[in-house]
Amino acid sequence: MANIKDVARLAGVSVATVSRALDGSPKVAAATRARVLEAVAACGYVTNALARNFRQRRTHTVLVLVPDIANPFFSRIILGIERVALEHGYRILLGDTQYNAERERAYAALVTQRQADGIICLGMNIPFATVSSRSRLDPDWPPFVMACEYDGEIPAPTVCIDNVRAAIEATRHLLDLGHRDIAFISGPRASPLCRDRLAGFTEAMTAAGLRVRRERVRYGDFSLAAGHQQMRALLGGARTPSAVFCANDEMAIGALRAARQAGLSLPSELSIVGFDDIAFAEFATPALTTIRQPREQIGVRSMQLMLEILRDGQQPGRRIVLAHELVVRESSVAAP
Amino acid sequence: MANIKDVARLAGVSVATVSRALDGSPKVAAATRARVLEAVAACGYVTNALARNFRQRRTHTVLVLVPDIANPFFSRIILGIERVALEHGYRILLGDTQYNAERERAYAALVTQRQADGIICLGMNIPFATVSSRSRLDPDWPPFVMACEYDGEIPAPTVCIDNVRAAIEATRHLLDLGHRDIAFISGPRASPLCRDRLAGFTEAMTAAGLRVRRERVRYGDFSLAAGHQQMRALLGGARTPSAVFCANDEMAIGALRAARQAGLSLPSELSIVGFDDIAFAEFATPALTTIRQPREQIGVRSMQLMLEILRDGQQPGRRIVLAHELVVRESSVAAP
DNA sequence: CCGCTAGATGTAATCGTTTACATCGTACCA
DNA sequence: TGGTACGATGTAAACGATTACATCTAGCGG
Secondary structure, eight states, X not given: OOOHHHHHHHHTSOHHHHHHHHTTOTTSOXXXXXXXXXXXXXXXXXXXXXXXXXXXXXXXXXXXXESOTTSHHHHHHHHHHHHHHHHTTOEEEEEEOTTOHHHHHHHHHHHHTTSOXXXXXXXXXXXXXXXXXXXXXXXXXXXXXXESOOOSSOOOOEEEEOHHHHXXXXXXXXXXXXXXXXXXXXXXXXXXXXXXXXXXXXXXXXXXXXXXXXXXXXXXXXXXXXXXXXXXXXXXXXXXXXXXXXXXXXXXXXXXXXXXXTTOXXXXXXXXXXXXXXXXXXXXXXXXXXXXXXXXXXXXHHHHHHHHHHHHTSOOOOEEEEOOEEEOOSSOOOOO | OOOHHHHHHHHTSOHHHHHHHHTTOTTSOHHHHHHHHHHHHHHTOOOOHHHHHHHHTOOOEEEEEESOTTSHHHHHHHHHHHHHHHHTTOEEEEEEOTXXXXXXXXXXXXXXXXXXXXEEEOSSOOTTOOGGGTTSOOTTSOSEEEESOOOSSOOOOEEEEOHXXXXXXXXXXXXXXXXXXXXXXXXXXXXXXXXXXHHHXXXXXXXXXXXXXXXXXXXXXXXXXXXXXXHHHHHTSSSOOSEEEESSHHHHHHHHHHHHHTTOOTTTSOEEEOSBOOHHHHHSSSOOBEEEOOHXXXXXXXXXHHHHHHHHSSOOOOEEEEOOEEEXXXXXXXXX
């Protein structure tokens, strides 16, 4: 396969000139450039990106750590990241961590090995935050941006929504419909984002003069099966809630099915509100009321933040909070 | 950041010895190796993968081209690919092509640029098959495997299921339930896989002495919205079919909703059968009858095939056909 | 005690670019 | 006309590893 020397020989110039001609340096004469391009075409030359990256010590690649690509919530975010990346000559390397810290670290190693320039993390673990370095922004960290999730202690650059407010709005929506006994199906306990949603739920309930009983708060792992399982648990009690707020749409859809299997007619006997507004939410039966996150924008802004860090060589401790929106569909109606 | 020379100096050996010690060559004395490892630990050395890949002219990276990562069908396949890749010291680079040939080519360029060793393609386009090279296996092609989709003309290594048989089984299931007026919502016309499913549908209908009328075959793009739209079109006619077979589950779920919105009660007035058995199928209302594809296995086998090609340096024109399974749930019942 | 062998290590070329620096004309100004 | 400045190009040194080949040492047989 042809290399830059072949092109140089063919065009009758030095390799330096070829290199300059190809990356559009202004210091090469038009006639020379034309000859170079002709030679390139003639021998089908393609620059060896491996050699270039090695020499430049940059890969123009950003690692995106996703807890689970099978989760449709993340895919739109990825699309946004990818679009901005491509527009700026970057590509993304997708790492599915399966909510697994070890896999996360394995992927993060790519950065120390110089296979990626930075990391955008959609999950909640910061793969290189050792105990010693928590609670401050370590200058040794590679360029790093969190999207969706965040960490209370570490002031890493972050793009997210205001989960407390969003949860308050969702809960208030149910309260406004006359519901009093409302349950919350949360994601993992360790997730700061879920804690915020729980905090918002609790705050809205308290503001309405209601107490959140312990057994009305349940924890799942964001999957359809978890929603199903936790809903069954809720239905197993002596009294059943008249409404359920779920920390994501997949669990809400799982809950929907569990309720229907238990013989409840929806939405009249049980209102359900989800979170995220994934594509399936609109097509559920009944169509799901949910909080819409600006998923593509989350991706766009985090990649922009990453480019900024890569350009300036420093991490701004910035946090970008985007707007969410309550989307009311069929699954939430007045309390019986 | 420390490089191999620093380690060599620290351990009092040459860089060659360090290199050998690190990749476990048997020609280095135990004592020396210990000293090297100690030095590595002392200065926190990590191999610069960029330099190594450059020198070895291998990236240990396989490009996976996915038409749409947001489609949950693909995510499990990717998981299978990734698992095998990691087990063999490879990683995968995920390219979302958005069913767009240009993006596909942009990603495929990574291989000519030496950023990836091979391509696994989940979509239907072969990104470097020019008109001139169609219908034969070009030895200039990079290591290349197709998964799910295939190309009638080009004998590329492929992992798939028998789509004709699967469609026959699905259709026969509906016929056995007494349905006579059955519609088919296909994916893109250009997709060989969809043509096969249509062929299977037609064959089963014909075998039952039924003629497939033109307006009972509709084309979508595999999305929820497409299923919805095509179902509405089917319901707009003078007579409505008593059953619909969809080329994937997402369209089936879209169709489900359109039927319900039109006031049909499901499944009694309309049976629906999907394809793929994505996670949401089981949680639809009614739960979707569908053809299960061994998604993870498809991923596993295609990566294994890729490793084989990478190892032997030649493309076997092999085609691996895996078993599918009809999963009967609630959405298909006896004809009214 | 010599020569041979084999195992351990060192030397240096190599991969294909980019890029700092040197060089060479040529045009312009005094 | 000589000097200067600048634009275009060439030369060669990096980048950080791997690896073919050379060298060295010790052990062993004759």
